[in-house]
Amino acid sequence: MSAVFESAVPALAREERIEFTATGGEYFRIWIVNLLLTIVTLGVYSAWAKVRRNQYFYASTRLAGSTFEYHGKPLAILRGRVVGVILLGAYQAALRYHPPTAGIVLLLIAGVMPWLVWKSLQFALHNSSYRGVRFGFRGSWKGAYLYYLGLPLLAGLTLGLLYPLVHQRIKRFQHAESRYGTTHFAFDAPVGQFYKVYGILVGLLVLGGGVAFGVVAGLAGGVAALNGGTADIAVRAGQVLIVFAGVLGWYAFTLCVVWAFMAILQNLIWNHTQLGPHRFRSTMTWPRLAGLYITNTLAIVCTLGLFIPFAQVRALKYRLESTTLVVAGSLDDVVAAKGGDVNAVGESVADLAGFDLAL
Template sequence: MDLTHQASTALPVFDSASPVSLEFKGSGSEYFRIWIVNLLLSILTLGIYSAWAKVRRNRYFYSNTSLAGSSFEYHGNAIAILKGRIVALVFVLAYQLAFKHSLTLGLLMMAILASVMPWLVWKSLQFKLYNSSYRGIRFGFRGDAAQAYVTYLLWPLLALFSMYLLAPFMHQRIKRFQHNESRFGATHFSFDGKVKSFYWCYLVGFGIMLAGLVVISLVFGGAAFAALSAIRKGHIGSAIIFPIIGFFLALYLWMFAVYPIFLTLLQNLIWNHTKLGEHQFSSHLKWGRMTSIMLTNILGIVCTLGLFIPFAQVRALRYRVENLSLQMNGSLDHFIAVTEEQVSATGEGMADLLDFDISL
């Protein structure tokens, strides 16, 4: 496939001294029409159309996401996605049937899944990046299978055996692999986030969650415990049930309030330590706004029996995209032109590697 691209003279010129923010121009009402058709056709075809639904969805989101006046493009093949989903379905069914037959067979199937999963993730990363482009230049992924097995099998096992004390270490290694091995044309991304920074995010998130649990227990715990004692003695009534409901509802809402904090910390950490060549990304999400979007999205989805889902997805994506920017080290147009020359010179042959997507 020809990866060259002729730059348009109509493209805007941006000052390299100022960060260039990404933009998202999609709307909930537009995406709702795509979403509802995708949903209905997927149901009618017993899930087969879901591969084509993913292509339509990604093309909409990519085409409405732009940087410096140019939008991204998605080139994924629905047949490749369908192949990945069939493979995933076969593994899931085999896993369930194996455990129904015997524990030994189930554990054997679990081991097989664990041994295959890193390869599937690796192929999926290749597929996703190669089928994404900007100004006619494809992204790519250079990581190999051996690195994938270290990243997605060795580190998760070590995290498991450490009672997840190594989870932040594993997270840092995963992001380092994903970002360091990704490229735009012939220009590689890089990631320099430290393990200690991931531990700090996890500790802050866990500390805030624990503090909230303590406060909720102090405020609601006594009444809930007294209500449970009354129920054990056979006293049941609305005055007794309400304290228990209030306690668990407060816990539930607090979990939803904590998650945006953790998500905000991680996204800012990851993108503030990611570069494309010499060009620095930056993310400046705010926890308050993230929490507001998430809680109102949940409320909207519940009140509309799920019909608000496409609007919720657009709202969340717009906020995350538009708070991501790229600090150019030089002119963006010069960077694109140089990248075009490098891609044309290298002439990559990737077709044999990119016919499979596990759709993770």
């Protein structure tokens, strides 16, 4: 299904595939030290851990013979995390000791969150560079409030019917307002294709749920009929096993649908993203993605969590190496843009709140 949204490659353009050279063994050494020091310092070292992780991953990401660089400063991130802990701590304290106040605190956090997301995008891109040229974000705080607060609230009032529109507008805001040097990105995915992807997701989930319910109900009724309609322990046990198997089957089917949705969505977004005259091309497939998640999960469980860094490297490698830059001309035709330091508070609070701000 992911092939539906693959874009055509210009005949005279050349493709530069992203390479990710990190290995699980190398990252495990970074990860285990980061984990131990973060525990010993009660979380303080997490800012330094993030910088070490990002520097390693950026340096391991290669495009057209050059690697990326991460320039974030640990102290800046730490200050932001302190603010994040205060905000989230205030909510938890209010929820525990005075629940009526928790709603007010939550509203205040929701009110400031778009600003934090905006600052996070600025910080993350400003502290990323390629071939000595930094990225940047020109989007305004007004746009952040519109796309991260206003439209989601409106989508909630429509019972989610506007969510594909919201998703498309957020991605357009993230991509089209980003730049590399003085060259701006562009995003031209139409809203209709987002609705098509979400329609596929919802349709498959509803169809799968209906089939699972019908099969379970039929088998459970058949077990009872074979035993003359009695309700003894053996019949009940058989019906419970059927229901349990049905739930597992429905869960597995749902995971496959979600993985397909993720692959199609990544292809849709990146196949409609452009940097100046250069276009991106994504070829992620859901069977590969599903196999990756299944093996990663099994390995993490069997190793009691020690496989986590290996799983992270495998997942990131597949996502990055599924993306190609279709180059039209030269990548060196970019003028560096000057920009001041950007506050890290937004990025750090967004990390604690679980926001996915990755482009």
